[in-house]
Amino acid sequence: MDNNKLKKLNGYHVVFLVQNSMIGLGLLSLPQQMSSMGYSQWWLPIMFGVIANLSLIPMIWIVKRYPKDNIFTINEKLVGKWLGKLLNIVLILYLILFISSILEGYLDLIQIVALPDRTIITPLVFFFSVLLYVVHGGIKSIARFCIISFFLTGWMALFLYWPISHGDISHLIPVSNFTWKEFLTASRNGYYSMVGYELILVFFPYIINQQKAFRQASIGVWITVFFYLAVTIVSVMYFSEWQMTEVLYPILKLFQEVELSFAERIDVMGISLWVMLLLSTSAAYLWASKKGMDSLRANNKTYHMYIMAILIFIFINIPFSKEFQEMLYDRVFYVKFAIILWPNILILLHLIRSGRKRAKS
Amino acid sequence: MRRFVFLTVFLCLVFVSGCSGELKPSSVEDVALVNVLGIDYIDDNRMQLTLAVPQPSVVGPTQTYSTESSLIKEGIVAISSQADKEIKLNGLRIVLIDEEFAQSGKLWDVVEHLYRNPVIGGKVLIVVVKESAKDMLEQEYPGKAGIVTYLNDLLKPKPHNMFNPYTSIHDFIYTQTNPVMDTVTPYLELKEEKVEITGVALFKEKRAIGVLNREQGQLIKILQGAKRLPATTITVNEEIQTREQVVVDFVDSDVHFKSNKDINNPVLDITLKLKGTLYEYQGDKDLSNSDDFAQLEKEIRDFMHSEVTALLADLKEKNTDPVGLSENFRKYHHGRWSEELTDKVTQNAEYRVHVKMQVLATGTIR
Numbered sequence: 001m002d003n004n005k006l007k008k009l010n011g012y013h014v015v016f017l018v019q020n021s022m023i024g025l026g027l028l029s030l031p032q033q034m035s036s037m038g039y040s041q042w043w044l045p046i047m048f049g050v051i052a053n054l055s056l057i058p059m060i061w062i063v064k065r066y067p068k069d070n071i072f073t074i075n076e077k078l079v080g081k082w083l084g085k086l087l088n089i090v091l092i093l094y095l096i097l098f099i100s101s102i103l104e105g106y107l108d109l110i111q112i113v114a115l116p117d118r119t120i121i122t123p124l125v126f127f128f129s130v131l132l133y134v135v136h137g138g139i140k141s142i143a144r145f146c147i148i149s150f151f152l153t154g155w156m157a158l159f160l161y162w163p164i165s166h167g168d169i170s171h172l173i174p175v176s177n178f179t180w181k182e183f184l185t186a187s188r189n190g191y192y193s194m195v196g197y198e199l200i201l202v203f204f205p206y207i208i209n210q211q212k213a214f215r216q217a218s219i220g221v222w223i224t225v226f227f228y229l230a231v232t233i234v235s236v237m238y239f240s241e242w243q244m245t246e247v248l249y250p251i252l253k254l255f256q257e258v259e260l261s262f263a264e265r266i267d268v269m270g271i272s273l274w275v276m277l278l279l280s281t282s283a284a285y286l287w288a289s290k291k292g293m294d295s296l297r298a299n300n301k302t303y304h305m306y307i308m309a310i311l312i313f314i315f316i317n318i319p320f321s322k323e324f325q326e327m328l329y330d331r332v333f334y335v336k337f338a339i340i341l342w343p344n345i346l347i348l349l350h351l352i353r354s355g356r357k358r359a360k361s
Numbered sequence: 362m363r364r365f366v367f368l369t370v371f372l373c374l375v376f377v378s379g380c381s382g383e384l385k386p387s388s389v390e391d392v393a394l395v396n397v398l399g400i401d402y403i404d405d406n407r408m409q410l411t412l413a414v415p416q417p418s419v420v421g422p423t424q425t426y427s428t429e430s431s432l433i434k435e436g437i438v439a440i441s442s443q444a445d446k447e448i449k450l451n452g453l454r455i456v457l458i459d460e461e462f463a464q465s466g467k468l469w470d471v472v473e474h475l476y477r478n479p480v481i482g483g484k485v486l487i488v489v490v491k492e493s494a495k496d497m498l499e500q501e502y503p504g505k506a507g508i509v510t511y512l513n514d515l516l517k518p519k520p521h522n523m524f525n526p527y528t529s530i531h532d533f534i535y536t537q538t539n540p541v542m543d544t545v546t547p548y549l550e551l552k553e554e555k556v557e558i559t560g561v562a563l564f565k566e567k568r569a570i571g572v573l574n575r576e577q578g579q580l581i582k583i584l585q586g587a588k589r590l591p592a593t594t595i596t597v598n599e600e601i602q603t604r605e606q607v608v609v610d611f612v613d614s615d616v617h618f619k620s621n622k623d624i625n626n627p628v629l630d631i632t633l634k635l636k637g638t639l640y641e642y643q644g645d646k647d648l649s650n651s652d653d654f655a656q657l658e659k660e661i662r663d664f665m666h667s668e669v670t671a672l673l674a675d676l677k678e679k680n681t682d683p684v685g686l687s688e689n690f691r692k693y694h695h696g697r698w699s700e701e702l703t704d705k706v707t708q709n710a711e712y713r714v715h716v717k718m719q720v721l722a723t724g725t726i727r
Contacts, residue, residue: 038697112479113479116479116480126374129374168685168688170688170689170692171692173692173693174692174693174694174695176695177694177695177696239535240534240535240538240539241538241539242538242539243534243535243538252479253483253531256482256483256484256531257483257531259484264482265482267482267483
């Protein structure tokens with residue numbers, strides 16, 4: 001086995017790790033998030049793809065300069081030990097908050113759709129057992145899990161056939177029927193679903209062929225864009241603008257349109273299968289937060305993962321008020337935005353540092 | 362040792378979870394799965410709620426429960442206290458609405474409640490009934506397996522009732538909230554010991570405003586782009602001496618709209634391409650003669666043209682648009698589209714109907 005080797009992720013692993021850490025809870029409500037643009041929203045995923053791809057460039061650039069370090073170590077090296085650690089603490093808190101927000105969102109949905117007369121604590125415990133099991137195997141185990149969850153859930157795109165045949169393609173025009181304000185609101189809310197690819201900052205040292213990492217990560221990003229685009233176009237065809245604004249989980253309603261002679265309520269099955277996507281996303285994030293903890297304490301211990309998991313579990317079960325929660329999860333967006341832009345600052349610091357070094361020598 | 366601990370914990374989790382009282386689900390015997398929901402108008406604040414639950418054949422065909430309430434959930438709670446089983450809406454298939462309730466404009470609240478409820482599937486049909494939904498559900502139907510099965514079979518898509526719009530909850534919400542469209546639903550009548558789909562209920566915004574007959578329902582389906590339609594009887598000449606009757610089965614139809622993109626002087630070209638086979642013909646024409654055949658094709662074309670034109674004039678007069686004709690103007694319009702713009706377009710529109718008819722076959726004899 002390759003447990004003792006540092007480099008263990010091949011090209012496929014990178015593609016699906018990037019792709020599956022992006023698709024999670026976000027896709028379930030993506031058309032609703034972008035509803036301020038009405039029917040004209042359908043092309044936004046393409047723009048998101050371009051932005052994501054562009055923002056990958058500085059990420060890969062900086063990690064290539066430090067091929068054996070992840071973002072946490074790079075922070076400490078470039079910003080300084082204490083400031084770096086402080087930043088890392090913020091990053092870890094963000095990761096905990098992010099995992100909590102997606103898990104809570106998904107469990108709420110499961111409670112509404114699949115298990116209306118039960119409390120959510122038991123499914124949560126089961127979810128955590130599987131999550132810990134996956135993360136326990138390290139990044140390669142997560143990458144393999146991402147591949148399997150892609151194949152277990154990707155085929156559900158076929159269910160879009162029914163809403164397509166029921167929808168009206170003329171909703172796709174006019175393409176530019178929106179104001180700047182609507183466009184900015186939709187982009188801000190929609191881009192929330194795109195994040196996840198920034199985890200490459202953490203798992204980059206594990207990639208076997210680091211030279212090709214950018215290409216592989218880009219393929220992952222564009223697979224995600226393909227799914228987002230498909231769902232958004234079909235939603236625009238199938239729903240009225242009112243429905244796009246009011247229906248919280250449009251995919252649920254799209255699945256309800258499916259008519260099969262041998263199965264009913266495909267929506268419940270689809271939402272239950274979605275757990276694979278949630279598991280792969282949260283496993284990648286949990287692993288990243290564990291790596292953050294490792295770098296904070298300067299040692300690599302398995303129990304760091306359990307501490308993280310317990311913190312997330314506690315956080316989900318603290319009865320915050322709905323307003324506070326929404327405010328908190330909304331603020332997480334700005335942290336995400338900062339993380340995506342952060343590599344640019346790091347590049348600047350790196351250039352200053354190497355300039356100084358050169359001047360000294 | 363680790364493996365032993367893991368196995369023990371795993372087995373405990375799997376097998377002991379069944380002992381949890383909280384996880385105990387209701388068994389099928391204890392649940393009354395409502396299949397048809399009937400709503401009748403009492404006054405502006407109250408409605409008569411009737412639930413039909415299919416029974417196992419040994420017990421009886423159908424069980425119905427009825428109560429008065431102002432909200433759906435309130436009614437179901439009230440019915441639960443008279444029912445011997447737990448009432449569940451998970452198996453709901455059909456919602457029957459009496460005409461008066463549909464006219465009152467309160468139907469939106471009911472359907473929105475059902476649309477919000479995640480246990481209810483998206484395929485539930487909304488149907489308007491002429492008199493009382495309660496009477497329809499409680500009536501005995503000799504020779505039928507019970508109202509639930511009867512209605513489900515009746516409202517299943519079949520080649521001969523393709524005029525039926527099959528309005529599901531999604532379709533209802535979609536057409537109600539889409540400013541370019543108005544809602545249509547199937548319209549049922551109780552006739553002695555039978556239920557018949559006699560037409561299509563027509564809405565303007567939230568209220569039902571009238572009923573179209575089956576032929577008009579079929580034309581709406583053609584204009585909405587339906588491909589396959591049931592056989593239609595066409596009377597070519599009304600005068601008794603020269604009267605001709607043709608039954609045409611439309612095997613393929615296609616519709617194409619072209620607007621002038623001007624909402625101030627709207628002009629819409631509607632091109633219908635119909636292909637059909639002749640089922641039956643009564644008249645003096647010799648169908649093996651190409652001139653007669655071409656003449657008949659022309660007559661059918663003229664008939665369809667006049668029918669479509671008359672329907673569009675009727676819809677214009679009623680100020681409603683179930684086809685969504687104004688979509689052909691919305692898609693070229695910048696800015697938010699509203700009901701007012703739809704009204705403006707449909708009221709001022711000039712419709713130019715073009716029909717292309719092709720008779721493919723006339724049966725196996727000359």
